[in-house]
Amino acid sequence: MERMQLYLRSLHVFAPAVCSLYLEPYDSYGLFTLFVLLQLGIANLVSRAPERWTPALVLLEIGYGAWMNAAFGGMMYLALLAPLLVYATRAAFPFAWPLALLHAALMNAGLWDRPASAIATANLVFVFAGLLLLQVRRAKRSQTDVEELYDELRLKHAELNEARNQMVEYAKKIEEISQLAERNRISRDIHDELGHKLIRLKMMSDAVVRILPDRPGQGLQMAVSVRDQLAESMELLRSTVLKLKPEEGAMRSYSLTRLIEDIGEEQGTNVSFAIEGMPYALYPSLDYILYRNAKEAVSNAIRHGGATAFDITLAYEPKRVVLTVANNGAVPDEDRPWGLGLTGMKERAELVGGELAVRRSPGFAVTTALPTYRTSAQ
Numbered sequence: 001m002e003r004m005q006l007y008l009r010s011l012h013v014f015a016p017a018v019c020s021l022y023l024e025p026y027d028s029y030g031l032f033t034l035f036v037l038l039q040l041g042i043a044n045l046v047s048r049a050p051e052r053w054t055p056a057l058v059l060l061e062i063g064y065g066a067w068m069n070a071a072f073g074g075m076m077y078l079a080l081l082a083p084l085l086v087y088a089t090r091a092a093f094p095f096a097w098p099l100a101l102l103h104a105a106l107m108n109a110g111l112w113d114r115p116a117s118a119i120a121t122a123n124l125v126f127v128f129a130g131l132l133l134l135q136v137r138r139a140k141r142s143q144t145d146v147e148e149l150y151d152e153l154r155l156k157h158a159e160l161n162e163a164r165n166q167m168v169e170y171a172k173k174i175e176e177i178s179q180l181a182e183r184n185r186i187s188r189d190i191h192d193e194l195g196h197k198l199i200r201l202k203m204m205s206d207a208v209v210r211i212l213p214d215r216p217g218q219g220l221q222m223a224v225s226v227r228d229q230l231a232e233s234m235e236l237l238r239s240t241v242l243k244l245k246p247e248e249g250a251m252r253s254y255s256l257t258r259l260i261e262d263i264g265e266e267q268g269t270n271v272s273f274a275i276e277g278m279p280y281a282l283y284p285s286l287d288y289i290l291y292r293n294a295k296e297a298v299s300n301a302i303r304h305g306g307a308t309a310f311d312i313t314l315a316y317e318p319k320r321v322v323l324t325v326a327n328n329g330a331v332p333d334e335d336r337p338w339g340l341g342l343t344g345m346k347e348r349a350e351l352v353g354g355e356l357a358v359r360r361s362p363g364f365a366v367t368t369a370l371p372t373y374r375t376s377a378q
Contacts (some may be wrong), residue, residue: 005085006047012082013039020074032072039068043082055095058083062103070110077122080107081129088133089140100130165353197233201226256294256314256323263298263310270309277316285352286370290314290323293345293356297325297366300341305329305364320354321372326365334360342366 017036026032042064046057065080083103087096104126111119204226212219260271282290294312301307307329315322338346345368346356354370 005089006044009043009047009082009085010040012085013043013079016075016078020072020076024072024074026072035068035072039064039079046083046086054086055099058086058099062099062106066106066110069107073114077107077111078125081126084126084129084133088130089137164351167351197229197236201229201233204229256291256312259291259295259298260312269302269307271312272310273312273314275314275316279316280372282321282372286321286372289348289352289354289370290321290368292348293366293368294323294325296341296345298327300339300366301325301327301329301364304332304339319372321370323368323370324365325367326359326363329364331360331364 013036017032017039021029021032039061042057042061046054046061049057061083062080065076065083069076069080080103084100087099104123107122107126108119111122114122204222208219208222208226211222256273260273263269263271298307298310301310305327307327309328311324311326313322313324313326315324342356342358345366349356349368349370352370354368357367357369359365359367
C-alpha cells in the first residue's frame, strides 16, 4: 500500500513536469530537470521516513512544490497535489485541516500572475482532489472499524468456543461424579449390609458343622436359621440389583427405538431404522440430544414437507456418533433461512461440541454429529 502511494505521488510530480517541458520555454532544461528530481527525492523521503518526521517533511514538500510552481509555472501546480496523498488520507495525521489551508494559500501565491481561468482550474482541481481523498480517508477509517469489529467478533467467538468446551467438560465431569457417587453408595450398601450378613452366615455355618455331630437338635436349629438368613440376604441382593437398574420408563424416555415406534403409531408413517458400526454406551446428555433432534427432524418434515416415509441411521464412529434423518418430503429452498426447529437442533448439537448439517439432494436429510468423549471404561 505504501509503495503504491509512492508511485502515485511520484507520478503527480513527473507528469506535470513533462507537460511543463512542452508548454514553457525554460532557460535551462537541465536545471529544471535537476529541481524536478529533487522534488521526487523529497516525495520519496516523505514516504520512507519515520512516522514522527512525516509532518515536518510534508511541510517541506509543500513549500518546495509551491516554489517550483512559482518559479517554473506551466503545469507544476498539479505537482502540489502529491502531498495531499499523505496528510489527506491518514486519519491520525496532526493539523490536517490547517495544513490544507496553508497548502491552498501557498499554491495560490504561486499563481498570482496567471490568468483567472488557470487560477480557478487549479483551485477546482485542488478542492476536487481533497474531497476525493477525504472520501478515501473515510473509507479507510470504515475499513479499519470493520476490521476491528471483525477481530472483536473473532475474539468473542473464540471465547464462546472456550466457554462451550468448558461447559461440555463440566457436564462430562458432573455425569462422571454422579456415576461415581452412585457407585460408592451401592458399594457401601453391599459392604455394610450384605457383606456383614454373609460373614455372619459363614460363621454360623462353621458352627453348624462343628456341633451337628454331637448336638443334632441344636445344629439343625442353627441350619434353619442360616437358611432363613440366606433368604433375607437373597432378598437384599435382589433389591440392590433393582436399584442399579433404572425403571423401564426412564430407560425408554429418550430411546430412538421408542421414538420410531411412536412415530409409526401416531403419525401413520413408514420409518426404517439402521445402526452402523459397533454400538457403545453414550453419556445421557448425548442420548437426549440425539432423541430431541430426531424428533424435531421428523416433526419438521411432516409439518413443512408433508413427509410420509423416513430413513433414520445411527452410525457409531470411533470418536463421534452420527444421526441422519432422511425423508421423502418437499425440499425447502436453499436460500430460505433456517426456522426455529433447525436452529434449536443446531444449538443443541453445538452445545456439546457437535455440528448440524442439512442435505438437499438426493432427498432432504438432517445430520447430527456429536463427539462421544468415550472414557477408558467404555
